[in-house]
Amino acid sequence: MRIPRRKFLHLAAGATALPAMPRIARAEAYPSRPVHVIVGYAAAGPTDIAGRLISEWLSKRLNQQFIVEDRPGAGSNIGTEYVLHSPPDGYTLLLTTQSNAINQTLYKDMTFNYMNESVQVAGLMVAPSVMEINPSFPVKTIPEFIAYAKANPGKINMATAGNGSPPHMFGELFKVMAGVNMPTVNYRGGGPALVDLLAGQVQCMFEGITSSIEYVKAGKLRALGVTSAKRSPLLPDVPAIGEFIPGYDAAGWFGISAPKGTPTEVVDILSKEVAAGLADPGMKARLADLGAEPMPMTPAEFTKLMADETVKWGKVIGDANIKIE
Numbered sequence: 001m002r003i004p005r006r007k008f009l010h011l012a013a014g015a016t017a018l019p020a021m022p023r024i025a026r027a028e029a030y031p032s033r034p035v036h037v038i039v040g041y042a043a044a045g046p047t048d049i050a051g052r053l054i055s056e057w058l059s060k061r062l063n064q065q066f067i068v069e070d071r072p073g074a075g076s077n078i079g080t081e082y083v084l085h086s087p088p089d090g091y092t093l094l095l096t097t098q099s100n101a102i103n104q105t106l107y108k109d110m111t112f113n114y115m116n117e118s119v120q121v122a123g124l125m126v127a128p129s130v131m132e133i134n135p136s137f138p139v140k141t142i143p144e145f146i147a148y149a150k151a152n153p154g155k156i157n158m159a160t161a162g163n164g165s166p167p168h169m170f171g172e173l174f175k176v177m178a179g180v181n182m183p184t185v186n187y188r189g190g191g192p193a194l195v196d197l198l199a200g201q202v203q204c205m206f207e208g209i210t211s212s213i214e215y216v217k218a219g220k221l222r223a224l225g226v227t228s229a230k231r232s233p234l235l236p237d238v239p240a241i242g243e244f245i246p247g248y249d250a251a252g253w254f255g256i257s258a259p260k261g262t263p264t265e266v267v268d269i270l271s272k273e274v275a276a277g278l279a280d281p282g283m284k285a286r287l288a289d290l291g292a293e294p295m296p297m298t299p300a301e302f303t304k305l306m307a308d309e310t311v312k313w314g315k316v317i318g319d320a321n322i323k324i325e
Contacts, residue, residue, distance in 0.1 A: 040095070052068050090263065095254065121257055122297060127253075132207065149180035170206040171184070171204075225241035226239075267299055
């Protein structure tokens with residue numbers, strides 16, 4: 001998923017407009033030099049924006065620069081590997097995403113084991129995707145979609161932002177839970193997939209709400225449901241998929257992690273300051289611009305989320321027989 005340049009500039013500017021906080025006098029040595037926050041995706045996407053928002057906050061709170069560095073590639077594995085193989089001193093952090101849970105099963109020959117080589121620091125935010133169709137497609141609700149798919153197996157093409165991407169997983173979970181057969185068409189990113197969905201070359205897609213909302217509001221796409229457990233404030237009239245498929249919940253999430261061995265006191269400092277940021281009205285407003293909500297989590301809570309999500313998406317990958325070629 002890629003955010004249009006104008007939207008990106010607006011959100012990035014908003015990060016610098018967060019209220020200036022009093023600089024905190026600390027007895028701790030950390031941080032005594034700039035901290036690098038590694039993002040495993042290209043600039044202008046929601047992961048990059050999330051990294052810049054929290055880095056701006058931490059820079060002000062801890063009186064030291066937190067610098068976002070984009071290292072895209074291999075479904076975020078390149079950036080993840082870089083962080084996990086960095087010194088465990090708190091000066092190289094990872095902007096963690098759902099892909100880190102998915103990739104543990106999806107990729108068979110990784111040079112690292114995320115769960116064994118990382119420590120979870122804090123949750124950041126959670127954001128839904130949208131199940132959307134081309135308006136020419138002859139259904140208007142999820143029950144109608146499921147009925148059509150069952151009556152016409154294999155005739156609905158589902159576009160994805162890439163094989164193994166979170167939106168792809170959200171669609172595969174829907175297929176498994178709804179009991180429908182839809183061929184998957186993988187693209188190199190959400191942008192090209194949206195272009196073909198708008199043109200009617202494919203019929204269905206699961207994509208981030210930020211990328212899709214303007215098309216939905218303009219009537220160029222029809223939103224059937226959001227992937228989160230509850231409705232999104234950005235699209236209050238669009239039901240949650242779980243209203244029709246009990247138990248369906250596939251919202252995307254973001255957090256911060258560090259290499260295993262990072263001192264507990266450093267993790268505690270970061271966790272505390274991230275939580276303070278997520279409670280700040282200015283930060284909440286910026287997250288709302290992304291279609292997201294704060295996801296405050298302690299290190300223990302975030303560790304449990306990562307473990308649970310690894311099991312959840314590992315099962316979907318196995319059930320759908322998804323492989324990286």
